[in-house]
Amino acid sequence: MTLERWDPFREAISLSDAFSNLLRESFVRPGAVAGQPSVLALPLDVVENDEAFVVKASLPGVKPEDVQITVHGDTLTIRGSTQSEEEKKGEHWHLRERRTGSFQRTISMATPIDSDKAHAHFENGVLTLTLPKAEQARPRQIKVNS
Numbered sequence: 001m002t003l004e005r006w007d008p009f010r011e012a013i014s015l016s017d018a019f020s021n022l023l024r025e026s027f028v029r030p031g032a033v034a035g036q037p038s039v040l041a042l043p044l045d046v047v048e049n050d051e052a053f054v055v056k057a058s059l060p061g062v063k064p065e066d067v068q069i070t071v072h073g074d075t076l077t078i079r080g081s082t083q084s085e086e087e088k089k090g091e092h093w094h095l096r097e098r099r100t101g102s103f104q105r106t107i108s109m110a111t112p113i114d115s116d117k118a119h120a121h122f123e124n125g126v127l128t129l130t131l132p133k134a135e136q137a138r139p140r141q142i143k144v145n146s
Helices: 015-026
Strands: 044-048 052-058 067-072 075-082 101-108 119-123 126-132
Touching: 044 101, 067 126, 075 126
Parallel strands: none
Antiparallel strands: 044 052, 052 126, 067 075, 075 101, 119 126
16 A cells, blocks of 8 residues: 555646536526426517517427417416427437427516417417507506696
């Protein structure tokens, strides 16, 4: 048995390496649920004007009937799922990067939504939601009387 002098810096890693490891091991995509890798993130674009919110979601390969949209007060929830292709006899996957599974995204708007007047349009894999603001939430001009 050989004796080796203890060096406290031998096993130390640089602060940069430690921070990189921390980020790599704990990174969670926006909209993803920690600890549930089967739930896919759903990126959104949200635009607001005086009358409504317009929300766009990219859903390539998703059928419109596989998407559920719920509005409750000022909260919007979009959920759905995609199915993976089954491997056929005589075929071997070389690369499989397209994501499949369930997805869900819930966001709160700044004001309540009039869900009775909301509508959705799905074209070329892009879901576009027009969510009119509730009447009491719309800006109003008040005349000043003298």
